Amino acid sequence: MSLYKNFRKCVIGCLSIPLALLILVCPALDIAKIIIFNHTNGELKLYDIEYAYLSYSFLMVGKYKFFKFVLFCCTICISRGFNNMAENSAKSLSCFLPFIWISVLVIYTISTRNELGEIPFFCPENYNYKSSTIRLACQIRAANIICVWSFTIYIMFFLIILLVLPSEKKSKVDKDYDQIEEVYSKEDKFNKFDKEDKKEDK
Numbered sequence: 001m002s003l004y005k006n007f008r009k010c011v012i013g014c015l016s017i018p019l020a021l022l023i024l025v026c027p028a029l030d031i032a033k034i035i036i037f038n039h040t041n042g043e044l045k046l047y048d049i050e051y052a053y054l055s056y057s058f059l060m061v062g063k064y065k066f067f068k069f070v071l072f073c074c075t076i077c078i079s080r081g082f083n084n085m086a087e088n089s090a091k092s093l094s095c096f097l098p099f100i101w102i103s104v105l106v107i108y109t110i111s112t113r114n115e116l117g118e119i120p121f122f123c124p125e126n127y128n129y130k131s132s133t134i135r136l137a138c139q140i141r142a143a144n145i146i147c148v149w150s151f152t153i154y155i156m157f158f159l160i161i162l163l164v165l166p167s168e169k170k171s172k173v174d175k176d177y178d179q180i181e182e183v184y185s186k187e188d189k190f191n192k193f194d195k196e197d198k199k200e201d202k
Helices: 003-038 048-061 063-079 083-111 132-164 172-201
Strands: none
Touching: 003 048, 003 132, 048 083, 083 132
16 A cells, blocks of 8 residues: 555545534534523524424434445446446536535524524623523524534535545546557657657758
């Protein structure tokens, strides 16, 4: 195993640990938010989108299994000769999923922006809360929003790193390009030697 391959695996492994933690923490904070809101005796009310977002968060936990299934299907297509179909499917999936997630997150953030009324987002100590439960609910809500947006920013950073650190194996297109370049370089060398021979003959 080459040094680059070990380095690539080490980088991806280190970046995957915080990503896995965020995937687990995001739904956990949302569950805590729902529980604490329900213990405020009706002073704080949850929107319907809260439960829809929680369901989507649980899907994020099983997302890697879904990706493995898609990659497996793409591998079968490639082995049977459907290279273009598999490539287009993978590209379409990778292009649309981030936008779907960001759209859901933006809708969730906008829809729940006024659920605490006039209480500031970062829940200052000097604010006149009706009860300690209200302040705890405010803190959990703030942590939840920060966590989901941190997850979004981090996964974009993670995808950029994956693009910067490509696989060591060359793709078929790269190999074909290298072969074409090699042929042209040989032709250039041949033409150069041919010109030199003609000059010597003169």
